[in-house]
Amino acid sequence: MFDAASGFALDVLTTLVNALAPIDGGVAVLAGVALLTALVRLALHPLARRQARAMQAQLAKAPALAEARKRAGDDPAKMQAELLDATKGMGGVFLPMLLQMPVFLALYPAFSRSTVDGRHNALLDADLLGVPLHAHGLAAGLPLLVLVAALVAIATVNVRRARRQAAAQRDAAQPQGVAPQPAPALVGILPYIAVVPALFMPLAAGMYLLTSTAWSAVEAPLLRRRYSAG
Structure with missing residues (x-):
């Protein structure tokens, strides 16, 4: 069944290439x-919108949750009820990312195998600047450097944006008497983790990663502005 899915994914990709x-x-x-x-x-965009709405709702509840935490004191049952209410609707946060995984796994043989579902994979006959599209690591040469540089640039933009957003949230909390929370240290690390898989993937798979990462970098702030305004 997996071979059939990979064969179908290869057919779709071949049609687009042609x-x-x-x-x-x-x-x-x-x-x-x-x-x-x-x-x-694009097909997952409705889920991304759901995620953005849930996250903005979570942020809107932050001051009230801080006040509830003060009122709850040492009452664990009351605090648990407050936390459950604050995180309601957050189940879809990771859904777009998870739903991409089957698609990526089905496509991966088209990026790495010369034979897919019993057929020759003609896409891997092509190369870029003399580098085969199934090459990875040091064998990928200059194309890999360009790919990694692009991913690092996107990660840097995401880190700066996340830090500005965290600062704005702290500023918004202070007038309401809510103790500001420091930005997590992982804010400056997590976006760069996406660069690591590119070092081990075939070049074609790295292009999937780059495109998806760039899409998220554009989509997320647009949705955040839309739902924070609404």
Whole structure:
């Protein structure tokens, strides 16, 4: 069944690559991967909107939760009830990311195997600057450096944005008498973790990662502004 899913994913990707003519070679394959990734993220956009609404609702409850924490004192049952109420609706936060995993796993053989579902994978016959699209690590050479540099740039933007958002939340809490919470140390680390898999993935899989990461970097702040305003 998994081979059939991978074969179907390869057929879809091949169709997109062929539709990009007269572009050909490794550039066409990577462009096809980027286009397919964008289509997957577009299909998941309604879930991303749900996630944004839930997160904004959570932020809106933060001052009230701080007050409830003061009122609850040492009463664990009351505090648990307050926490459950504050986190209600947050179940969809990681759903878009989780739903991408089956798609990525189905596509991965198209990025790494010469034979998929008993058929020759012609996409891997292409190369980029003389580097095979299934190459990874040091064998990927200059294309890998460009890919990693792009991921690092996106991670840096995300870190700076997260720190500004944390500072704004602290400023908003102070007038209400709520003790400000320091920004977690992981805020400056987590965005860079996405760079690590790119060092071990085939180049084509790295393009999927780059496109999905770039999509999130644009989509998240747009949704945050929309639902914080509403």
